[in-house]
Amino acid sequence: MAKVGVYVCHCGTNIAGVIDVEAVRDYASGLPDVVIARKDLFMCSDSGQEMIKKDIKDGLVDRVVVAACTPRTHEPIFRAACEKAGLNKYLFEMANIRDQNSWVHGHDHAGATAKALKIVASAVGKARNLEPLEEKFVPVTDAALVIGGGIGGISAALELARMGHKTYLVEKEPSIGGVMAQLDKTFPTNDCSACILTPKMVEVYNHPNIVALTYSEVDDVSGYIGNFNVKVRRKQAYVDWVKCTGCGDCASKCPAKVPDRFNAGLSERRAAYIMFPQAVPKKAVIDIDNCLNCAGREIGTEPKVNAKTGKPILAPCEKACPAQAIDRSIAHDPQGEIVEIQVGSIVVATGFQVMEKDWFKEMAPASPNVITALQLERIISATGPSEGKLTRPSDHEKPHVISFLSCMGSRDEHFHSYCSRVCCMYMIKQARLLKEKYPDLVINMHFIDVRSAGKGYDEYYTGARAMGINIFKGKVGGLEMLPGDKLRVLAYDMEGATPIEYESDLVVLATAIELPGDAVSLAQKLGLQFCGSNFFRELHPKLGPVETAVEGLFLAGCCQGPKDIPDTVSQAKGAAAAAAVPLSQGQVKIEPIISEVHPEQCSGCGICAPLCPYHAISLDDYGGHPRAKIEMSACKGCGVCASACPSAAIVLHGYEDTQIFAQIEALTA
Amino acid sequence: MIIDQKKIDEAIETVIGYGGEHIRNCVQCGACSAVCPGVKAGFPLLCRSLIRQLLNGQLEEIIEDSSSWACQSCSRCTEICPRGVRPQEVVFAFRRYQANQLAFSTSSITSQMNLFQTGHAVFVDPKEARKKVGLPEEPPTSAYDEAAQKEIQTLINNSPMGELGLF
Numbered sequence: 001m002a003k004v005g006v007y008v009c010h011c012g013t014n015i016a017g018v019i020d021v022e023a024v025r026d027y028a029s030g031l032p033d034v035v036i037a038r039k040d041l042f043m044c045s046d047s048g049q050e051m052i053k054k055d056i057k058d059g060l061v062d063r064v065v066v067a068a069c070t071p072r073t074h075e076p077i078f079r080a081a082c083e084k085a086g087l088n089k090y091l092f093e094m095a096n097i098r099d100q101n102s103w104v105h106g107h108d109h110a111g112a113t114a115k116a117l118k119i120v121a122s123a124v125g126k127a128r129n130l131e132p133l134e135e136k137f138v139p140v141t142d143a144a145l146v147i148g149g150g151i152g153g154i155s156a157a158l159e160l161a162r163m164g165h166k167t168y169l170v171e172k173e174p175s176i177g178g179v180m181a182q183l184d185k186t187f188p189t190n191d192c193s194a195c196i197l198t199p200k201m202v203e204v205y206n207h208p209n210i211v212a213l214t215y216s217e218v219d220d221v222s223g224y225i226g227n228f229n230v231k232v233r234r235k236q237a238y239v240d241w242v243k244c245t246g247c248g249d250c251a252s253k254c255p256a257k258v259p260d261r262f263n264a265g266l267s268e269r270r271a272a273y274i275m276f277p278q279a280v281p282k283k284a285v286i287d288i289d290n291c292l293n294c295a296g297r298e299i300g301t302e303p304k305v306n307a308k309t310g311k312p313i314l315a316p317c318e319k320a321c322p323a324q325a326i327d328r329s330i331a332h333d334p335q336g337e338i339v340e341i342q343v344g345s346i347v348v349a350t351g352f353q354v355m356e357k358d359w360f361k362e363m364a365p366a367s368p369n370v371i372t373a374l375q376l377e378r379i380i381s382a383t384g385p386s387e388g389k390l391t392r393p394s395d396h397e398k399p400h401v402i403s404f405l406s407c408m409g410s411r412d413e414h415f416h417s418y419c420s421r422v423c424c425m426y427m428i429k430q431a432r433l434l435k436e437k438y439p440d441l442v443i444n445m446h447f448i449d450v451r452s453a454g455k456g457y458d459e460y461y462t463g464a465r466a467m468g469i470n471i472f473k474g475k476v477g478g479l480e481m482l483p484g485d486k487l488r489v490l491a492y493d494m495e496g497a498t499p500i501e502y503e504s505d506l507v508v509l510a511t512a513i514e515l516p517g518d519a520v521s522l523a524q525k526l527g528l529q530f531c532g533s534n535f536f537r538e539l540h541p542k543l544g545p546v547e548t549a550v551e552g553l554f555l556a557g558c559c560q561g562p563k564d565i566p567d568t569v570s571q572a573k574g575a576a577a578a579a580a581v582p583l584s585q586g587q588v589k590i591e592p593i594i595s596e597v598h599p600e601q602c603s604g605c606g607i608c609a610p611l612c613p614y615h616a617i618s619l620d621d622y623g624g625h626p627r628a629k630i631e632m633s634a635c636k637g638c639g640v641c642a643s644a645c646p647s648a649a650i651v652l653h654g655y656e657d658t659q660i661f662a663q664i665e666a667l668t669a
Numbered sequence: 670m671i672i673d674q675k676k677i678d679e680a681i682e683t684v685i686g687y688g689g690e691h692i693r694n695c696v697q698c699g700a701c702s703a704v705c706p707g708v709k710a711g712f713p714l715l716c717r718s719l720i721r722q723l724l725n726g727q728l729e730e731i732i733e734d735s736s737s738w739a740c741q742s743c744s745r746c747t748e749i750c751p752r753g754v755r756p757q758e759v760v761f762a763f764r765r766y767q768a769n770q771l772a773f774s775t776s777s778i779t780s781q782m783n784l785f786q787t788g789h790a791v792f793v794d795p796k797e798a799r800k801k802v803g804l805p806e807e808p809p810t811s812a813y814d815e816a817a818q819k820e821i822q823t824l825i826n827n828s829p830m831g832e833l834g835l836f
Contacts, residue, residue, distance in 0.1 A: 362704075362749060407698070412751035448698040477703030477749050492703035497718050499708050 005061030150178020152557025159576035175279035225552025246282030300331030399505030409512035676726030689762030701746035
């Protein structure tokens with residue numbers, strides 16, 4: 001006979017403000033096998049835990065039910081208390097009467113109390129049938145993977161490498177650097193973005209503990225915390241990177257022109273190209289989708305021979321390459337090469353994209369002089385299409401009036417309801433840089449309100465006002481195209497309560513930050529979840545900001561939500577510290593709440609195997625018959641197999657049939 | 670102005686009751702007023718500023734203002750609003766409140782009488798113009814159809830408009 005102790009928590013007024021805690025305690029004391037029922041203001045406090053420990057040590061109880069908040073945050077605390085008092089911690093059961101009861105039924109005290117009785121009865125029913133379980137440990141691969149080579153990924157990789165862990169850094173573009181490499185200067189100190197980023201790029205690329213795999217993507221992930229098997233696809237560059245010196249001769253000879261994504265589409269690059277001057281590694285790739293196959297030089301074919309000279313006719317890129325790094329006769333695999341790596345933990349730092357202007361039909365997207373802020377960043381950058389000179393795209397003339405429009409796609413229920421957090425500040429930065437360089441320029445900035453919460457940010461903003469930049473409170477309603485490539489701005493001055501109309505030469509849209517489209521397939525491979533704003537979901541918004549629901553998988557940077565460079569770097573270093581934990585421990589615990597097959601009961605039908613989302617089930621020989629077998633270390637305890645087994649041969653420990661039926665019985669009594 | 674929560678609640682509930690149900694979503698960004706032709710024409714209490722006054726509980730204070738009757742129902746405000754306030758519906762809700770309190774703009778009385786009598790809020794005699802271009806003088810509308818006018822009058826008399834006792 002089990003001796004169940006029930007402990008009901010007030011949780012201050014969180015529970016007791018709605019539910020009659022005394023009535024719940026009274027009721028619990030009358031449930032079968034319940035020997036003690038107590039209550040406390042905060043069961044998670046020291047005194048609350050001591051109460052449980054004392055009852056266990058005194059031999060009064062051997063099953064513990066705490067009716068309180070959520071197991072998500074508090075189960076580990078109470079399990080630890082049981083363990084400390086000498087009780088197997090899996091003999092603990094939690095009844096959630098807060099998140100799933102008092103919080104949602106605040107208007108109905110009697111109903112909530114009645115529901116609490118049922119929840120507690122159900123938990124007691126299960127607790128009476130609990131069995132002790134044992135944890136197991138498996139060794140960890142001492143290596144980490146960082147996905148994404150922007151400033152977030154670079155910071156996380158460096159941190160892990162400095163702690164002594166081998167780290168793989170995977171970047172989909174030919175160079176690391178991310179969006180920060182596209183920026184001109186950074187707020188609020190006006191540091192040159194490239195000047196502070198390039199040393200980090202070089203350091204990460206040359207660090208002895210770091211293997212940087214650029215022009216690569218994660219193809220498949222299997223395994224679990226401590227032992228992930230990752231297939232990385234190294235995309236086909238069609239250039240031998242061992243030989244390539246990054247001279248760029250191939251790019252200068254290549255005739256195929258493509259919009260240059262690095263310059264936000266403002267200029268063209270060649271099909272053979274080096275991403276940008278400070279690229280790390282500085283290697284060329286051939287963008288085969290846009291390659292013209294000059295001289296009929298399809299990849300993997302022999303060159304034609306010049307009838308007069310008898311020499312082979314080569315494509316311009318291979319002819320130009322002084323290092324013989326381009327040989328189009330080689331039958332390169334268009335799929336590239338798969339590299340398999342084993343790692344113990346993974347940091348996802350895949351970053352963001354900014355919305356394109358075409359979404360904003362009211363904002364004259366057809367005008368070349370309406371640009372996104374990222375495009376302006378390229379225009380004012382020394383490595384950009386105009387080499388840092390402010391010109392407007394339509395005629396490459398210097399604009400006299402320039403307008404900044406905030407909240408394009410952010411804080412807007414047609415697009416994204418969230419604030420993109422960086423736009424106010426980068427617009428102010430761009431305006432300040434322009435005003436410094438061109439004092440005659442008329443700069444009009446339109447905000448719903450200016451968000452400058454950060455160290456030194458508000459001073460930076462008020463400084464912009466002092467510099468003579470015009471700041472208007474009020475969102476712009478529309479733009480109209482005028483002759484002479486000008487734009488009429490339809491704005492509003494909130495403080496003066498008056499509409500504003502004026503002509504502008506260049507209009508900059510601060511378009512929203514969002515997760516790139518390809519993040520979805522990565523999320524599927526990794527088992528990541530999305531939050532309401534469609535970014536990757538962290539484990540807990542306050543206390544688990546770098547962790548995810550998948551153990552061993554951590555988040556850093558804008559893939560978790562919009563943030564600026566300081567916040568990204570902070571989070572990346574935090575994610576690196578968290579990712580290093582299993583690596584330094586050397587072993588990881590395997591939860592005993594996993595499924596097990598009773599082979600003597602199994603008919604070998606095989607229904608379970610394809611259902612397992614973790615590929616943990618195979619059919620194995622047992623006494624001459626095929627029988628299901630579950631790989632303990634791969635099982636996550638989801639229970640799909642147990643519920644599907646027609647022979648009831650699979651048991652999910654911690655959720656066994658007797659336990660579940662006891663709960664159902666209590667709930668339906 | 671004194672902040673009086675009772676007045677604020679009353680103003681908002683009144684507007685919601687008359688169909689401006691999303692007024693509380695407003696963050697006062699002003700995009701509606703940036704595109705509003707009425708605001709441009711100099712009517713002060715349209716869109717953003719009307720909503721501000723209502724959120725401040727100034728329902729009675731602005732009851733005689735004629736701005737709301739200048740709304741052309743072009744709906745550009747509703748189109749551009751990033752918060753789903755549907756400002757045009759707020760303007761119309763405020764108008765309904767004004768009408769129910771018999772706080773009409775004189776400019777609106779004529780159009781309502783026109784509507785009651787001819788079925789057209791704005792009615793200009795078209796006969797001469799039509800004759801010039803060789804069309805039958807009387808267009809086939811309610812303006813020249815007594816039976817249709819009767820129907821319209823019955824409808825209006827049985828609607829909240831009828832209860833105002835204007836006709």
